[in-house]
Amino acid sequence: MSENPKYNNNPKQDSAKYLQKKAAFAKILTIYGRKPVTEALEQNTIAPYRLHLADSNKPAGLINTMIEQAKDKGADVLYHSRAALSRISKNSKQDQGVALDIQCQGFQTLSEFEHHLPEHFDIIAVDAVTNPQNLGMIIRSVCASPCTALLLPEQGCAKLDALVIKASAGALFKANIIRCPDLNDAIERLQNSGAQAFALAGGGEYTLQNLPLTGRNIYVLGNETHGVSAQIIKTCQHTLGIPMANDVESLNVSIAGSLVAFHRLYRTP
Structure with a gap:
């Protein structure tokens, strides 16, 4: 699935009719x-x-x-x-x-989301998650969690196909998914609206216990092998780490995504 007509990076130049057409197609x-x-x-x-x-x-x-x-x-x-x-x-x-x-009524363009921007939101974003099973499980976790939506770029991630649908256990059809052509551009646009972006990385300055509980927040999950790209880390204001025991270096991205998606439900005093 992709946005059509071609995405315009300056939503202010889009007419109301054009935006309406894009929003309908995005679903x-x-x-x-x-x-x-x-x-x-x-x-x-x-x-x-x-x-x-x-x-x-x-x-x-x-x-x-x-x-x-x-x-x-x-x-x-x-x-x-x-x-x-x-x-x-x-x-x-x-x-x-x-x-x-x-x-899919939960699908929308980034422009549509910006036109109805919530005062507070938690968004999970994926950067080059290419394994369909991982993407499907992330979608399932985000759909089941208190998160506002999943931010999904059109290029670089697994396609929304039968494998993703199966891994999501059908959650794909009812999940809130924001489509964007370019993840870096999308993060910058949301930052201009006051959002903080956190890139998941080992030894991050934030942990699940001290993430903000209010405001506009974006949490970026990276590629299965290389993690979050250097460009996205540079764009994000913060890094987020998940402390691990027994010298384990990393978690599967879908597991990490689940922990981030549900972090606010399991915060200890």
Whole structure:
């Protein structure tokens, strides 16, 4: 999923109509493949928008069931050439001639979030988290936690595909996710609105016990191998460390993300 039309880094120049169109598009998540689409259509909590089918699909029980379920939920059913469908799914090798647009009300653009900026927020941001299982588990933790949202750049992280959906246990469809083209730019924009940014790093100046409980806060999780990038660390005002015993150097990023997401619930006096 990506923002379209092309993102404008100066939201003040965007017209109200343009922003409205971007915000509506940002809520659409496209999944593909017969099993993921079938499972999604079977969930009562999911709001399908459009079912896309390749016109080369042979009539079959599974395809007919998809069509019936999509229509019963008020979704449009559209037919495309195989080439056109591959442009929608962006994965011609695995889409199996099927794609589904889902309306995720928790998805929004950074511009939309800025237009309704809360006085206090805790945001988890991900910097080049490339493992789909890790990203899915982070999404699940953020969705279940008191955090406001997950800040997810369009480039550099794992794609929101069937593997992420499975790892999130379906939380992806109801999570609050802010999409941005560039993480560094997004952090700087939120800092201009008074946010503090904390990069997760060994030996950080802050720990989970002394993080702020009010204000606007961003907590950045890094790549599975290299951690938070040097540029993002430079942009952030602070670093955040998780003390560990027995000479363990680091935690899996999804575990670290869970600890950060729930930190305010388990603060000791």
